[in-house]
Amino acid sequence: NSMVNYAGIFDKEGRFVFINETALKDSQFTKDEAIGKFVWETGWFEPEEEISVTIREAVLLALEGKHTQFETKLYHKDGTTSYALINTGPLFDNKGNIIGGVLEAKLIDDLKATEENLRYETMKLRTMFSVLEEGIAFVDKKNKIIEANEFLCNFFGIPQSKLIGKDIEEIYLLSKMKALIRETIFKFR
Numbered sequence: 001n002s003m004v005n006y007a008g009i010f011d012k013e014g015r016f017v018f019i020n021e022t023a024l025k026d027s028q029f030t031k032d033e034a035i036g037k038f039v040w041e042t043g044w045f046e047p048e049e050e051i052s053v054t055i056r057e058a059v060l061l062a063l064e065g066k067h068t069q070f071e072t073k074l075y076h077k078d079g080t081t082s083y084a085l086i087n088t089g090p091l092f093d094n095k096g097n098i099i100g101g102v103l104e105a106k107l108i109d110d111l112k113a114t115e116e117n118l119r120y121e122t123m124k125l126r127t128m129f130s131v132l133e134e135g136i137a138f139v140d141k142k143n144k145i146i147e148a149n150e151f152l153c154n155f156f157g158i159p160q161s162k163l164i165g166k167d168i169e170e171i172y173l174l175s176k177m178k179a180l181i182r183e184t185i186f187k188f189r
Contacts, residue, residue: 004022005022006107007020007022007023010039014063015037016036016042017036017100019031019035027075027077029042029043029044029076033077039056040056040059058086059088059101062091063100063101064090065090066090067087068088068089070085072086085106087103087104087105088103090102132149132151135152136151137171144166144167145163145166145167145171
């Protein structure tokens with residue numbers, strides 16, 4: 001009961017026999033709304049059929065001795081939702097026989113918000129990278145080009161597929177040679 005994560009124990013049929021106080025208090029469900037019910041038919045999972053089916057499969061796999069871990073949505077009694085990392089596994093007696101299973105849910109709303117912000121910021125940077133009228137290349141520790149924007153490719157007249165993997169110094173020397181050749185040709189015209 002002292003865990004910060006949601007925790008529950010289910011019997012060999014997949015019915016909850018224990019739910020910790022954190023899960024009940026946080027979600028506003030009561031013991032009567034969970035104890036004795038199939039895990040997948042409780043208010044945390046039942047509002048969405050796809051989630052309910054996934055939970056049912058995870059519970060059945062736990063009862064076969066397998067562990068699962070996945071992300072899903074949890075419902076609270078007031079209809080709000082949270083994202084959770086779910087772990088399920090078998091529960092054994094002292095002889096090693098499966099007598100039920102355990103389900104743990106760790107709320108990951110903050111992590112999901114951070115992921116979304118990171119996706120948004122990455123999209124902004126990629127957009128800026130692709131439209132800047134400046135040649136930009138990212139190189140690894142060995143000075144090999146790992147990414148280059150379109151402006152740089154056009155400047156060197158090399159398709160991006162051929163630029164990636166080249167040594168940045170090789171490209172720089174190539175551009176200097178092209179400039180010298182261009183300058184020499186211009187002088188002889």
